[in-house]
Amino acid sequence: MKHLNEDELVLHYYGEVHDGGVEQHLQGCEACRANLESLARVLDAMDGLKAPEPAAAYGSRVWHRIAPQLAQSAERWWTGWLAPRRLVAAAAMAALLIGAFLAGRVSQRRQMAGLSGPVRERIMMVAVGDHLERSQIILVELVNNESKGTVDISEEQRRAEDLIGENRLYRQAALKSGDRAVSSVLDELERVLLEVAHSPSKLDSAEFEQVRQRIESQGILFKIRVVSSNLREREVPPPQGKANTAL
Amino acid sequence: MEQSDAAAVAQVRAGDSDAYRVLVERHSHSVFRLAFRMTGNEHDAEDLVQETFLRAYRQIGRFDGRASFGTWLYRIAANCSLDFIRSRQRRREQQTPVDEQGQELESAVAAGDPTPDRLAFSGELQQLLAPALESLSPMERTAFVLRHYEGVCIEEIGKALGVHSGAAKHSVFRAVQKLRKALEPAVSAAKS
Secondary structure, X not given: OOOOOHHHHHHXXXXXOOOHHHHHXXXXXXXXXXXXXXXXXXXXXXXXXXXXXXXXXXXXXXXXXXXHHHHHHHHXXXXXXXXXXXXXXXXXXXXXXXXXXXXXXXXXOOOOOOOOHHHHHHXXXXXXXXXXXXXXXXXXXXXXXXXXXXXXXXXHHHHHHHHHHHHHHXXXXXXXXXXXXXXXXXXXXXXXXXXXXXXXXXXXXXXXXXXXXXXXXXXXXXXXXXXXXXXXXXXXXOOOOXXXXXX | OOOOHHHHHHHHHOOOHHHHHHHHHHHHHHHHHHHHHHHOOHHHHHHHHHHHHHHHHHXXXXXXOOOOHHHHHHHHHHHHHHHHHHHHHHHHHHHXXXXXXXXXXXXXXXXXXXXXHHHOOHHHHHHHHHHHHHOOOHHHHHHHHHHHHOOXXXXXXXXXXXXXXXXXXXXXXXXXHHHHHHHHHHHHHHHO
């Protein structure tokens, strides 16, 4: 006679056996009944691990602790854009887009919105550099994640989603200005960000490894570092009297 | 009249963060119990409760209403706990060689000196249970706590943790096997 194994007894203990054969076997087999009783004693003993019951006002205490952080969460989008560096970048982007529209209609060579070419370029460099830095942080976190088993990337996805819209604007601006190196990297970055954002938020180790390999195989991190380094060099104000390349 | 979870969620999604208070106050106790069993101490459990509610708030746009808010929150709490005990384990592994960890468990169980008289007191038994749970891997502990203490069926555990139900089942089996090995002598002694 084949006896029930421990796994079958565990399922039986938790009421997850829907096979009448197990019950029938237990009725006729003293050895398996004894084994089940022994298992049940250990599992019943686990009930001795009591969780302390928090005070009635515990929920209210949790609320008061997290409420300020919820406000920060809600304001993050705005505060991010209101940071001085980002504000300058946003203003520059608006000026560039309006300028590009007007320039296209009036004159390709006319200066835009009162900003000189070198000033526009430097502001744009700062904005794109900042964007690349934040994108790089997400990708580095993903590549260096050493979790085993299921990996939750929901936090990285949320940040990737935030960056996709900005990335598109910067890519279009770079394309318009003829900066092929920057637009090409932004194009590749956009695909990676989209892939991260649209993946399931929980990946098993094989799926996560695929995402990681795609990031690494495209060399996107290396390209971001090279472009960021070039942008930083271009951010440095030129010596007086020396002309700058307009964006 | 008490506001339903669904109505509170709708208000939060419409931008009313104060409506989240109803959900926090209603579900804090059950999330705390889960977090305590996962972590084994009140301080870490309280941190996890806060982390769970913050994560749920950030992800509330993704709540599709197919499960109840409580179930959805439980999944987040389970995953927060899993992340937490994984990182705690990594920190411990860096600080303590593996063979010493095994010795720690053995001595913790031995220190309970489980005579029948002593085991009659649940406080004494609890001294054995905590280190036995500590000996489980993060996934085993999470799956076991959900199955044993929270009464979640194995299929649901798999969905909550993003693994196949077969993997969830084996985590429960391995957990029970380890717990049985650690506790059976003491429990049997208490019976005789």
